[in-house]
Amino acid sequence: MSTNPAIASLQPERQALKIPDHIGVIMDGNGRWANARGLRRSEGHRAGVQAVRRIVELCISYKVRCLTLFSFSSENWRRPPDEINFIFGLLRRFVSSDLNRLVAANVRIRIIGERAGLESGLRAIIEEVEAKSAANTGLDLVVAFNYGAKAEIVSAVRQIAGKVATGEISPDEIDEALLDGHIYTHGLPDPDLIVRTSGEMRLSNFLLWQSAYAELVFVEEAWPDFDEAVFLKVLRTYSERDRRFGGIAS
Numbered sequence: 054m055s056t057n058p059a060i061a062s063l064q065p066e067r068q069a070l071k072i073p074d075h076i077g078v079i080m081d082g083n084g085r086w087a088n089a090r091g092l093r094r095s096e097g098h099r100a101g102v103q104a105v106r107r108i109v110e111l112c113i114s115y116k117v118r119c120l121t122l123f124s125f126s127s128e129n130w131r132r133p134p135d136e137i138n139f140i141f142g143l144l145r146r147f148v149s150s151d152l153n154r155l156v157a158a159n160v161r162i163r164i165i166g167e168r169a170g171l172e173s174g175l176r177a178i179i180e181e182v183e184a185k186s187a188a189n190t191g192l193d194l195v196v197a198f199n200y201g202a203k204a205e206i207v208s209a210v211r212q213i214a215g216k217v218a219t220g221e222i223s224p225d226e227i228d229e230a231l232l233d234g235h236i237y238t239h240g241l242p243d244p245d246l247i248v249r250t251s252g253e254m255r256l257s258n259f260l261l262w263q264s265a266y267a268e269l270v271f272v273e274e275a276w277p278d279f280d281e282a283v284f285l286k287v288l289r290t291y292s293e294r295d296r297r298f299g300g301i302a303s
C-alpha cells in the first residue's frame with residue numbers, strides 16, 4: 054500500500070476503479086527523459102528499469118491478472134550498438150536477479166518474441182525462469198523482448214500452414230480461436246488496456262492481434278516517471294470508458 058499521503062487519501066476512489074485483467078505497456082520516452090536532464094540515454098533506460106519494478110509491484114497490489122511490457126522491439130535493432138548492448142545488459146540483470154525474486158513471489162513469467170537472435174546464455178536463463186514459474190498462480194508477467202506483432206502473426210500462420218500441409222487440420226478448421234492458440238500469448242486474456250507513455254500515439258507493432266478491443270490510453274509522462282499517481286490516472290481514464298465490443302451501450 055502507498056505511504057504517500059496524497060495516494061493514501063485516494064483509497065475510497067481506488068475501490069471504485071475498474072481493474073483491467075490484462076494491461077499492456079509501451080514504455081516510451083527513456084531517451085527524452087535523460088536528454089531533458091542532461092544525462093546519457095543509458096541513464097534513461099536505467100531509470101526505466103526502476104519504473105518496471107514499480108509497475109510490477111503496482112499490478113500485484115491492485116490485483117491486475119496479467120501485465121505485458123514492451124521492452125525491445127524487432128525494430129529497435131536500428132539503434133546504435135552501444136545502446137543495444139546497454140539495454141541487453143539491463144535485461145540480462147533483470148532476468149537473472151529481479152525475475153528470480155518475482156518467481157519466489159508467485160509471479161508467472163513468460164518472455165515473448167524472437168529468441169533466435171538472443172545469445173544462448175540469456176536464452177537459458179529465460180527458459181529457466183519460465184520453467185520455474187510455470188505453476189505460479191499470481192501475476193502473469195509477460196516481457197516482450199525482440200518482439201514484433203507482425204512477425205508473431207506470421208509465425209502463427211506458418212505453424213498452422215504446416216499443420217494443414219501434413220493433414221493434421223483442414224483449412225475449414227482455421228478460426229480465431231485456432232490462431233489465438235498459436236500466438237505467443239496463447240492462454241492469456243487479450244489486453245483490456247494498452248498504455249503508452251511519453252505522448253506518442255501509436256501501437257508500434259505491439260500486440261496487434263490481441264488488442265482488437267483494447268482501450269488505448271496515452272499519457273504525457275516519460276516512462277521513467279511512471280509511478281502510482283500516473284497508474285491511478287490511467288486506471289481512472291480506463292474506468293470511465295464505455296466498452297461496447299461492437300455492441301450498444303448497456
Ligand code: FPP
Pocket residue numbers: 080081082083084085086098099101102105122123124125129140143144147196
Ligand atoms: C523506450 O524509450 C524504451 C526502450 C526502447 C527500451 C525499454 C527498456 C527498458 C525500460 C529497460 C529494460 C527492460 C526490462 C524489462 C528490464 P526510448 O529509448 O525509445 O525513448 P525516446 O523515445 O525518448 O528516445
